[in-house]
Amino acid sequence: MKLLKTISLLLPLTSAAVLPREERVSYDGFKVFRVTTGDSLATVQEKLADFSLQQWNLDTSAHIDVAVSPAQLSNFEALGLNVTVMHEDLGADIKAEFDISAVSGLKPRALPDASWFKNYHPYNDHLLFTKDLAATFPSNSEVITSGTTVQGRTITGIHLWGKSGKGSKPAIVFHGNVHAREWITSMTVEYLTYQLVTGYGNNGSAATAMLDAYDFYILPIVNPDGFVYTQTTNRLWRKNRSPAPSGNRCIGTDINRNWPYQWDIPGGSSTDPCDETYRGKTAGDSPENKGLTSLITTLRDTTGIKLYIDWHSYGQYILTPYGYNCTAEAVNQAEEDQLAAGTAAAIKKVGGTTWTTGPSCSTLYATSGSSTDYVGDVGKAEHSITIELRDTGANGFVLPASQILPSGEEQWAGLKYLIANL
Ligand SMILES: [Zn+2]
Numbered sequence: 001m002k003l004l005k006t007i008s009l010l011l012p013l014t015s016a017a018v019l020p021r022e023e024r025v026s027y028d029g030f031k032v033f034r035v036t037t038g039d040s041l042a043t044v045q046e047k048l049a050d051f052s053l054q055q056w057n058l059d060t061s062a063h064i065d066v067a068v069s070p071a072q073l074s075n076f077e078a079l080g081l082n083v084t085v086m087h088e089d090l091g092a093d094i095k096a097e098f099d100i101s102a103v104s105g106l107k108p109r110a111l112p113d114a115s116w117f118k119n120y121h122p123y124n125d126h127l128l129f130t131k132d133l134a135a136t137f138p139s140n141s142e143v144i145t146s147g148t149t150v151q152g153r154t155i156t157g158i159h160l161w162g163k164s165g166k167g168s169k170p171a172i173v174f175h176g177n178v179h180a181r182e183w184i185t186s187m188t189v190e191y192l193t194y195q196l197v198t199g200y201g202n203n204g205s206a207a208t209a210m211l212d213a214y215d216f217y218i219l220p221i222v223n224p225d226g227f228v229y230t231q232t233t234n235r236l237w238r239k240n241r242s243p244a245p246s247g248n249r250c251i252g253t254d255i256n257r258n259w260p261y262q263w264d265i266p267g268g269s270s271t272d273p274c275d276e277t278y279r280g281k282t283a284g285d286s287p288e289n290k291g292l293t294s295l296i297t298t299l300r301d302t303t304g305i306k307l308y309i310d311w312h313s314y315g316q317y318i319l320t321p322y323g324y325n326c327t328a329e330a331v332n333q334a335e336e337d338q339l340a341a342g343t344a345a346a347i348k349k350v351g352g353t354t355w356t357t358g359p360s361c362s363t364l365y366a367t368s369g370s371s372t373d374y375v376g377d378v379g380k381a382e383h384s385i386t387i388e389l390r391d392t393g394a395n396g397f398v399l400p401a402s403q404i405l406p407s408g409e410e411q412w413a414g415l416k417y418l419i420a421n422l
Pocket residue numbers: 178179182311312313
């Protein structure tokens with residue numbers, strides 16, 4: 001006991017000495033370009049090889065989206081590439097996107113109000129939002145957890161059910177914000193949750209039909225360490241915050257390349273800890289993946305999983321299995337194609353946005369150890385989908401807060417179609 005006390009007294013001093021507070025990464029004056037590739041991909045890549053640029057997209061067949069620092073700008077522009085500008089000043093757009101001092105400090109209230117969807121929010125307010133929502137719906141919901149992160153945060157969400165009672169219907173599972181910088185995903189998932197909670201019980205409403213038929217397990221932020229890091233230090237962080245492997249300086253595993261299924265298929269992830277798609281040391285070794293797989297396998301072994309959606313951004317895609325292999329077909333491929341196309345049409349009807357649909361690998365790029373392959377094949381989900389939300393490249397990850405509501409509204413329409421047709 002005495003020893004423990006001594007250690008805990010010493011710890012803050014020691015860690016402060018060893019780990020100085022990290023400076024916030026400034027993107028002031030950075031310009032983000034969409035560089036056209038297509039037939040010129042090899043030439044473009046050769047020209048860009050001398051620059052150390054932050055690349056935003058993995059599928060380079062039509063274009064490469066890159067953030068260019070002020071120091072590199074004139075040399076980059078001298079290349080004479082075919083470009084469009086996504087952000088004139090990324091730093092200014094990040095400041096306009098989210099002002100933490102203006103939105104912090106959500107007060108607990110009876111029912112969170114819809115003004116929540118006018119802004120992005122700090123992590124603790126997201127937790128409070130979920131807890132408040134559960135508190136207003138005590139007979140049909142509870143706060144749930146799905147494991148713990150590298151830094152000890154609890155992956156938190158909400159379980160919703162209908163008239164048959166808790167845990168009696170097949171599961172629908174949503175994961176949001178696995179990639180830390182994809183902020184629109186948690187806001188959109190929360191919007192869908194809000195529609196379910198506030199719409200339930202209205203005679204004939206879609207929310208009532210959905211909750212009476214399925215139990216929803218919704219986890220809006222499955223990578224809270226990374227999410228917090230995007231708000232304190234680097235807006236464009238993607239991975240979790242796992243420590244660098246020994247002999248390496250790079251932090252973070254891509255949680256969506258660490259699922260313990262088809263994990264070591266080459267080409268769909270990286271073995272380099274410094275890469276954005278680093279797969280981790282061993283299959284499923286990240287604490288986040290351990291916690292997430294545990295809920296998935298529990299649901300598989302009890303009520304079964306009807307639908308799984310992993311929400312990402314950006315690009316406007318609805319992607320079905322498989323990610324690890326571009327020729328493997330899901331057993332229900334024809335049905336998946338139909339559902340994805342119908343969902344895309346329902347989304348488009350709301351705001352005119354267009355969506356690309358199809359199997360993940362052949363439509364976008366190869367992914368090994370991805371959530372949808374795991375939840376589909378190991379979790380035995382009948383439908384396992386990745387949705388890449390807005391936009392198609394005007395803003396990319398730094399999507400203005402004014403698009404939160406339109407994104408939520410169009411996805412609610414898509415979800416209504418999808419679930420009615422399962
Ligand atoms: Zn993503």
